[in-house]
Amino acid sequence: xxxxxxxxxxxxxxxxxxxxxxxxxxxxxxxxxxxxxxxxxxxxxxxxxxxxxxxxxxxxxxxxxxxxxxxxxxxxxxxxxxxxxxxxxxxxxxxxxxxxxxxxxxxxxxxxxxxxxxxxxxxxxxxxxxxxxxxxxxxxxxxxxxxxxxxxxxxxxxxxxxxxxxxxxxxxxxxxxxxxxxxxxxxxxxxxxxxxxxxxxxxxxxxxxxxxxxxxxxxxxxxxxxxxxxxxxxxxxxxxxxxxxxxxxxxxxxxxxxxxxxxxxxxxxxxxxxxxxxxxxxxxxxxxxxxxxxxxxxxxxxxxxxxxxxxxxxxxxxxxxxxxxxxxxxxxxxxxxxxxxxxx
Numbered sequence: 132x133x134x135x136x137x138x139x140x141x142x143x144x145x146x147x148x149x150x151x152x153x154x155x156x157x158x159x160x161x162x163x164x165x166x167x168x169x170x171x172x173x174x175x176x177x178x179x180x181x182x183x184x185x186x187x188x189x190x191x192x193x194x195x196x197x198x199x200x201x202x203x204x205x206x207x208x209x210x211x212x213x214x215x216x217x218x219x220x221x222x223x224x225x226x227x228x229x230x231x232x233x234x235x236x237x238x239x240x241x242x243x244x245x246x247x248x249x250x251x252x253x254x255x256x257x258x259x260x261x262x263x264x265x266x267x268x269x270x271x272x273x274x275x276x277x278x279x280x281x282x283x284x285x286x287x288x289x290x291x292x293x294x295x296x297x298x299x300x301x302x303x304x305x306x307x308x309x310x311x312x313x314x315x316x317x318x319x320x321x322x323x324x325x326x327x328x329x330x331x332x333x334x335x336x337x338x339x340x341x342x343x344x345x346x347x348x349x350x351x352x353x354x355x356x357x358x359x360x361x362x363x364x365x366x367x368x369x370x371x372x373x374x375x376x377x378x379x380x381x382x383x384x385x386x387x388x389x390x391x392x393x394x395x396x397x398x399x400x401x402x403x404x405x406x407x408x409x410x411x412x413x414x415x416x417x418x419x420x421x422x423x424x425x426x427x428x429x430x431x432x433x434x435x436x437x438x439x440x441x442x443x444x445x446x447x448x449x450x451x452x453x454x455x456x457x458x459x460x461x462x463x464x465x466x467x468x469x470x471x472x473x474x475x
Contacts, residue, residue, distance in 0.1 A: 150434055153430070153434045154201075154208075154434070155201070157430045158201050168420065169184045169187040191217055204424075211225075213228075213431070216425050217420075217424060227428075231410050234304070234408065235398050235409035251383075253269055254348055255371060257345040259367075274338075276335065285327065285401060288331070289404075303405075324407075331401055347381075387444065403415060
């Protein structure tokens with residue numbers, strides 16, 4: 132337990148340092164882009180002159196050196212204050228984020244659950260029936276998934292299900308008569324609007340994760356302890372699901388941990404196509420308006436999700452491989468195979 136606590140303390144300290152580095156680089160890079168919030172607010176206004184622009188820069192603190200602006204922003208962040216938006220809607224940044232956070236997180240969590248429920252069985256079955264019809268069919272499906280851009284698939288689905296068949300709505304989160312529906316009708320209406328975006332998220336991530344699971348499973352099935360288990364006459368189900376699957380999941384855990392930042396970044400295109408009021412659309416609007424506090428708020432959220440994903444992946448590694456909890460190592464497929472040899 133003491134070794135585990137020391138390892139977690141070192142990891143948390145390193146995470147804080149990485150987080151600080153991310154904020155420094157992000158704050159510097161977003162100010163390199165041409166334009167500023169004052170330009171966006173005064174360029175199209177014939178009554179706004181140079182004096183108006185200077186007053187806005189003073190109001191937003193943009194007249195100070197960049198390092199001073201960063202220190203002031205970091206001080207507010209230490210108080211969990213992201214500041215106010217610099218757009219025409221000057222509400223607090225966190226208020227804007229939290230009203231759009233449930234939709235984006237809900238869609239991506241649903242997609243992640245569906246991906247796991249489909250990708251893991253497909254990867255295991257493809258590895259077990261390597262070279263057979265099922266494996267070849269899944270290989271073709273994977274290549275289609277890799278080659279098909281998400282925005283193009285979205286347009287095809289909208290053309291088929293939204294225009295020709297008219298089964299699903301094309302855009303938005305609710306219908307015009309949503310307020311007059313029953314509770315069950317409202318839930319169905321929202322699900323109908325989210326069906327195509329969630330399918331696109333799932334199909335895009337299913338291809339890569341199922342292929343990765345197949346490769347990991349094939350590597351584990353070649354280990355000596357698996358051959359020993361088969362030589363002892365254990366049922367195929369026991370060999371695969373009790374001895375092989377646990378170690379094959381270790382690299383998949385890492386992929387899942389790193390997929391958390393995609394809850395924001397991967398939603399920009401799809402939310403824009405389907406006109407969904409989520410974080411991806413909010414981030415795009417903030418970039419176009421050069422709304423620095425709102426951009427930094429989204430980037431900080433993405434950085435936190437990335438670091439939390441790494442931490443969760445480390446914890447799940449310890450749950451899947453007890454040697455990591457005891458030695459503080461990072462185990463892999465090959466070493467994991469040796470660890471299961473006694474059980475086999």
